[in-house]
Amino acid sequence: MTEIISKTAAKLKNKNMSFDEFKGNSWILIVDDDESNCFIMKAMLEGFGYANVKTATSAEGAFDAELAHDIDLILMDIDLSSEMDGIDLFQKMKGSATASIIYVTGYFSGQMMEKARDTLPSAILLKPYDPGLLNANIEIALHARMIKKENVKLGNTIIQLIEAMEKTIALKDPYTSGHQIRVAKLAKAIAVEMDLPGEKIDGIYYTALVHEYGKIFVPAEILSKPGKLSERQFRFILDHPVKGSEALADIDFPWPVADIILQHHERIDGSGYPRNLKGEEILIEARVIAVADVISSMTSYKPYRHALGIGEALEEIEKNSGRLYDSTVVRVCLDLFMAKKFSF
Ligand SMILES: [Fe+2]
Numbered sequence: 001m002t003e004i005i006s007k008t009a010a011k012l013k014n015k016n017m018s019f020d021e022f023k024g025n026s027w028i029l030i031v032d033d034d035e036s037n038c039f040i041m042k043a044m045l046e047g048f049g050y051a052n053v054k055t056a057t058s059a060e061g062a063f064d065a066e067l068a069h070d071i072d073l074i075l076m077d078i079d080l081s082s083e084m085d086g087i088d089l090f091q092k093m094k095g096s097a098t099a100s101i102i103y104v105t106g107y108f109s110g111q112m113m114e115k116a117r118d119t120l121p122s123a124i125l126l127k128p129y130d131p132g133l134l135n136a137n138i139e140i141a142l143h144a145r146m147i148k149k150e151n152v153k154l155g156n157t158i159i160q161l162i163e164a165m166e167k168t169i170a171l172k173d174p175y176t177s178g179h180q181i182r183v184a185k186l187a188k189a190i191a192v193e194m195d196l197p198g199e200k201i202d203g204i205y206y207t208a209l210v211h212e213y214g215k216i217f218v219p220a221e222i223l224s225k226p227g228k229l230s231e232r233q234f235r236f237i238l239d240h241p242v243k244g245s246e247a248l249a250d251i252d253f254p255w256p257v258a259d260i261i262l263q264h265h266e267r268i269d270g271s272g273y274p275r276n277l278k279g280e281e282i283l284i285e286a287r288v289i290a291v292a293d294v295i296s297s298m299t300s301y302k303p304y305r306h307a308l309g310i311g312e313a314l315e316e317i318e319k320n321s322g323r324l325y326d327s328t329v330v331r332v333c334l335d336l337f338m339a340k341k342f343s344f
């Protein structure tokens with residue numbers, strides 16, 4: 001493994017922060033149009049041990065506090081004696097996508113409940129609230145916020161790991177470098193057009209970026225050999241899906257990266273390798289990447305031949321649609337190039 005990959009892998013291992021540590025550093029914002037309510041609640045929270053507590057008595061004050069700090073939890077009054085109530089205000093706040101929310105209100109109706117539900121509050125407390133209950137609910141809400149923040153960080157680290165792996169392959173094999181990026185771009189465009197779920201689209205994109213990872217284990221002179229390969233040399237190449245998937249099998253990616261890599265040379269009629277899988281035995285992610293892979297390979301320069309035109313590549317997938325390549329994937333891919341003018 002390269003230095004970048006080991007560093008990123010180490011970061012993945014040390015991802016856990018203790019809840020007490022998180023709590024100690026968290027930012028809480030109290031929004032209430034009554035200043036004395038803000039004052040009492042702030043004093044109470046400081047008594048619970050929270051050091052970073054801000055207050056706001058208006059929407060402007062709340063926006064300012066949000067700009068200045070990375071707010072983790074908002075304790076929001078609902079009736080703010082203004083046109084906008086606390087629920088509307090929370091929805092308008094930029095950080096509301098990630099900050100936890102607890103409504104603290106003097107009055108609560110069924111209509112308010114309907115409206116508040118959409119903002120996924122951690123709790124709704126009626127004034128006068130019980131301090132112990134408030135404290136317990138703050139802890140629960142901050143816990144949820146911590147998990148959300150860690151997931152975002154973990155996701156970013158996984159993406160850095162994939163990018164580091166991509167660079168490692170690029171260093172070893174210049175022909176593969178641009179190829180993986182092109183396959184990722186086209187495979188993602190196909191997946192989006194097919195309306196696949198977001199997590200499948202991400203899995204396709206990030207796996208495509210490293211789908212040739214196994215080529216790291218193929219000697220460089222074989223990868224860049226201009227002439228015909230010997231049978232032994234060819235076997236090295238054929239082994240790259242297995243080698244790549246074995247190398248990544250123990251990494252807990254949020255997508256089935258190892259299986260997709262293993263299957264990217266499988267074909268619908270079972271004539272592919274290494275497992276001769278057929279039809280839907282092949283993951284949809286691998287069926288999408290397989291088509292993008294053929295288009296990118298045929299249209300790129302290879303040590304043993306010049307690049308072919310896009311027309312020839314599209315002809316290849318159309319001719320073998322349903323036999324070698326998934327027919328839906330082929331149809332969407334042809335449409336991308338012909339009607340939607342896709343280009344790498
Ligand atoms: Fe490959």
Ligand SMILES: [Fe+2]
Pocket residue numbers: 179183211212293297
């Ligand atoms: Fe490829």
